[in-house]
Structure formats: structure tokens, C-alpha cells
Amino acid sequence: MLIRSFLLQVLVLLVTTVGTALSAERPNVLFIFSDDHAPHAIGAYGGWLKSVNPTPNIDRLARQGMLFQNSFCTNSICGPSRAVILTGKHSHLNGFMRNGNKFNGSQQTFPKLLQRV
Numbered sequence: 800m801l802i803r804s805f806l807l808q809v810l811v812l813l814v815t816t817v818g819t820a821l822s823a824e825r826p827n828v829l830f831i832f833s834d835d836h837a838p839h840a841i842g843a844y845g846g847w848l849k850s851v852n853p854t855p856n857i858d859r860l861a862r863q864g865m866l867f868q869n870s871f872c873t874n875s876i877c878g879p880s881r882a883v884i885l886t887g888k889h890s891h892l893n894g895f896m897r898n899g900n901k902f903n904g905s906q907q908t909f910p911k912l913l914q915r916v
Contacts, residue, residue, distance in 0.1 A: 826916055829860065832884065834877050878902075885909060 839846020842854045843861035874880040874890050882895035885908040890896050894903050 826913075828913055829864070831857070831860070832881070 837846070838844040839848050840852065840854075841857055841861075842849035843858045843866055872880055873883045876898055878898040878900065879890040879895045882893050882902055883890060885902075886893045886906050887909065888906075893906060894900070
């Protein structure tokens with residue numbers, strides 16, 4: 800429930816800020832999701848790798864857009880973790896418990912919600 804609440808808050812924030820600024824235009828939302836790296840791998844988070852492996856474009860997007868500072872992984876397996884992010888429901892509720900499972904696409908997802916905006 801905490802994840803669903805968080806995603807709903809993000810959606811409301813996007814709709815109110817972007818929708819107001821662009822009035823009749825559809826919002827331009829770019830959601831970047833990457834696997835298998837720690838926060839210090841992206842310069843915007845200020846980690847020790849920012850000088851070793853610069854990420855200027857992601858850093859610019861973070862400055863000009865939104866950067867999540869308090870995010871958590873609900874499942875350590877990539878497929879179920881993605882399903883949690885899409886649905887806002889824990890793995891035992893969205894039915895995607897392990898890699899190899901088929902995702903139930905009839906569930907509500909945040910991209911479907913954004914399409915309605």
C-alpha cells in the first residue's frame with residue numbers, strides 16, 4: 800500500500816505541475832529505470848563514482864526534473880521488482896513472484912494512468 804500511495808502522490812504531482820504549466824498540451828514524462836547499479840553510479844546522487852564515470856545527461860535530467868531521494872527496492876529479483884514499480888502492488892498482490900512468470904497486463908499500471916492524462 801505504501802508503494803501505491805507513493806506512486807499516486809508522484810502522479811498527482813506530475814499532473815498538477817506539468818498540467819498547469821502546459822495547459823492544453825500533454826505532459827512530457829520521461830521515466831528512467833535501470834537495473835543492477837547502486838546510487839553512487841549516478842552523479843546526481845553525489846556518489847564517489849561521479850568523477851570516475853560521469854553521467855552528465857542523467858544529472859541534467861535530475862536537475863531539471865525530479866530525482867527520487869528516498870526509494871526502496873521491494874523485490875531483489877528484476878522481473879518482480881519491475882512489476883511492483885508498474886503496479887504499485889507488492890509481488891504477492893500483483894502475482895509476479897519470480898522471473899519466468901507472465902505479467903498480468905490487465906492490472907492497473909502507472910503508464911496506463913499517465914496515458915489518461
